[in-house]
Amino acid sequence: MPYTTLSDVFAADRTASYDVIQSYMDTDPVTQTPFFESGLIVSNPIIEEAAASGTGIAELPYWAAIDASVEPNYSNDIYEDVAVPRKIGTGSLKARNCHLNEGFGSMDLVTDLTGRDPLQRVASRLDNYWRQEAELRIVATLKGLLNDAVAEGNGMVHEAALADGVTSDGVLSTQETMGDAFGALAGAVLNSAGFFKLRREGLAQEYREDGVLQRTVSGLPAIVNDTAMTLNGSPVVTLMGPGAFGYGMANPRIPLEYEREAARGNGGGTETLWTRRNMIVHPLGYDFTSTAITGNGTETVARGAGWADLANAANWERKADRKQVPIAFLTVSAT
Numbered sequence: 177m178p179y180t181t182l183s184d185v186f187a188a189d190r191t192a193s194y195d196v197i198q199s200y201m202d203t204d205p206v207t208q209t210p211f212f213e214s215g216l217i218v219s220n221p222i223i224e225e226a227a228a229s230g231t232g233i234a235e236l237p238y239w240a241a242i243d244a245s246v247e248p249n250y251s252n253d254i255y256e257d258v259a260v261p262r263k264i265g266t267g268s269l270k271a272r273n274c275h276l277n278e279g280f281g282s283m284d285l286v287t288d289l290t291g292r293d294p295l296q297r298v299a300s301r302l303d304n305y306w307r308q309e310a311e312l313r314i315v316a317t318l319k320g321l322l323n324d325a326v327a328e329g330n331g332m333v334h335e336a337a338l339a340d341g342v343t344s345d346g347v348l349s350t351q352e353t354m355g356d357a358f359g360a361l362a363g364a365v366l367n368s369a370g371f372f373k374l375r376r377e378g379l380a381q382e383y384r385e386d387g388v389l390q391r392t393v394s395g396l397p398a399i400v401n402d403t404a405m406t407l408n409g410s411p412v413v414t415l416m417g418p419g420a421f422g423y424g425m426a427n428p429r430i431p432l433e434y435e436r437e438a439a440r441g442n443g444g445g446t447e448t449l450w451t452r453r454n455m456i457v458h459p460l461g462y463d464f465t466s467t468a469i470t471g472n473g474t475e476t477v478a479r480g481a482g483w484a485d486l487a488n489a490a491n492w493e494r495k496a497d498r499k500q501v502p503i504a505f506l507t508v509s510a511t
Contacts, residue, residue, distance in 0.1 A: 209307050210399045211314055215418040216363050217457070223424030227273055227454040232479060233466065234273050234456060236422070240265030241500060269495060271458040272466060274313075274480040275428060278305065279435075279448040302451050306425075313457050314421065315403045316486035318365070318414055321459060322405065322505050323489035331498050333505045341508055342370065342413060344379050347394040350415055350506040357499040360417035364393040367404040370411025410508035417502025419460060426454045459503065461496030 211217040226234035242264060249259045280301075325332040331353055336346040351358040366374075371391065374380035380393045391398040393413065405412040433450040440446040458464065464481070467490045471478030485491055494501065 209311055210401070211311060211365075211421075212423070214363050214397055214399060216365075216399075216416045217314065217421040217423050218419045220422040220424055223271070223422045223456050223458065224426060225424070226271065227424040227456045228426035229273070232273055234271045235268045236271050236458065237266060237268045240267055241497070267495070269458070269461070270463040270465065271456050272464045272481045273454060273456050275452070275454050276309065276480065277450060277452040279450045281446065281448055298449070305451070306453055310423075310425075310455065310457060311401060312403055312483060313455070313486060315365075315401065315405065316483040317421075317457060317459060318503075319405055319487035320489060320492050321462070321503060322407070322412065322414075322507075323487065324492040324494070325505065326507075327489045328494075330494060332501070332503060333507055335507050335509050338408075338410075338509045338511055342374060342379075342411065342506060343377070344394055346506050347379070347413065347415075350413065350504045353498070353504045354502070355499055357502075360499075360502040361415040361504060362396060362418055362502075363416050364396045364398045365404050365414040365416060366393065366398065366400065366411050367402050367406065368400050369406075370404070370413060371398065371400045373411065407507045408510035413506040415504045415506070420502045422456075422458050422460065424456045428452045428454055459501070461494060461501040463493045463495055465491050465493055467491050 209217075212219075220236075222236060223234070226236065242262075246262070322333065324330075334346060334350040334353055336342065336349075340346065347364075351361055354361060371380050371393070374393055375382065380391065380398065382389065382391050384390065391400055396415065405414070431452050433452075434447070435450060436445060436447045438445045466481070468488055469478045469481055469485055469491075471480050471485070472482045481491070
C-alpha cells in the first residue's frame, strides 16, 4: 500500500504546505467539543486577547455584582435631600496562559494515498489533538476545584453516604448547594461508568432527537467523558452552568513547523511536525494562584501549568460568592 510521509508532504513547497494545512485546520478546534457546544465553556474576547499575548499570568477584569441588600432611595419632593450614588465595584481574576506545543514524528502522521488529501488528513489529526488537550485541561481544572472545595469546605460539594451511592436525591442535594441560584446548573459531566450506573437506576437517559444522540442526568444535559473524575472509587458527578468556564485560544508566531534532522538515526534522518497553540481555560470566580507549577515534569524550568498543577488545590482560590460560581460536585464517601 502506498504511503506518504512528512517529507513527501513538505518536499515540493514547505511554505505552501503550511498554508494549506492551516487552511484545513479549524481556527478554534475546541469549539467542536461537547463542553463548548453545550455552552458550559464559552469563548471570551478578553481571554482570547490574553492568550495571544506573551504573558504567562493573565489578569481577567470583571464587574462586581451589585449588592441588592442595600435598601434603595425613596424619591420625595424635599429639595434638601440629596441622593448619593453607589459605586459599581470591579476586580480581576488571575489566570494562567499556557504556551503549548507538541511534535509528531513521520510515522505518527503517515496516511495512505487512496483518495485522501494527506495535508487535510494531517490537519484533522492536529485539530483532534487540540480538542482532546482542551478537554483534558478542563477535567484537570475541575479536579483542582473539587480538591479545593473539599479542603476548604466551601459549600460546593455534596458527599453521599457509601451505602447510598449516586442517587437522584444526591443530585438534588448537589443542586441545593447553590441555594436559590440552583437554576444556574444546566449540565452534568461524568464518566461512562457513572452514566451507565445512573441509567440502570433510571436517573440517566439516552435517546435520539432529530437524529442527534442526547444524554441527560436528572433531566440535565450530560457530557460523558471517560477522563471525568472518580473519588474514593466512585464516579464524581459535576454539575455546571452555562459560562462556568471562560476560554481563549490563539496561535503563536509560528503555529506550525516542519523539522528534519539529517544526522539523527546515524544519518538516516528524522522528521517532525511541530504544532503550537496558546490556551487559557479558566473557571468563573477563581484565581489561579500559581503556587506550584511543575509543567509535565520534563522541563528544566516549568513555565506552564500541567495537568497535575491544574488538579492541585493549592493553585486555586475562590474569589466569588458561592451562588456566583455555577459548579457543584456530587461525591460518594469512602466509608
